[in-house]
Amino acid sequence: MFDYARSPCLPQASPRRETPLGRREPTYKTLEVITYWLVGDKSLNWNTDSYKSAMFELMNMSHSVELRIIPDDEYPGSKSFLFDKAGGNTENSRLILLSDKLSITSWSYPEKTNWSLGGIVLHELIYHIHSTGLTEEANDLRSHYDLKMGGRHLPGKSQAPPFRKNK
């Protein structure tokens, strides 16, 4: 279930204009930002497998994680976020960046040739922010949800505080 709230327009600096006296005046443009909050379905049994339990724990921790969708060509140091990093990266325990080129499909799409927004979000949250990634391979979750498979990699050190090894 998703709920959303529109946040106020945020000012963002744009190229400065010169005044007749040569001083620079800031100009602003407005940006509309829509914020969605991920909320668990109360009627779902969250104890049927380890991935559902992990997601339940993630949604109920006091630490919040922002999932920020950015233009694909604006990932630092990369021409294509989707090509170089499968369109997702856990920057730290509070921020996951996602490419706007990820396909918006469910994880049961038949061809499994694309990285999907849902699949990458599951991977970043459960494998990198939760402690699940400390004890299993990245492809275990992908196989469980019938997602596109990827390479082996370490979970990194981005676990949120309740899931860190040395709390």
Ligand SMILES: [Zn+2]
């Ligand atoms: Zn990863």
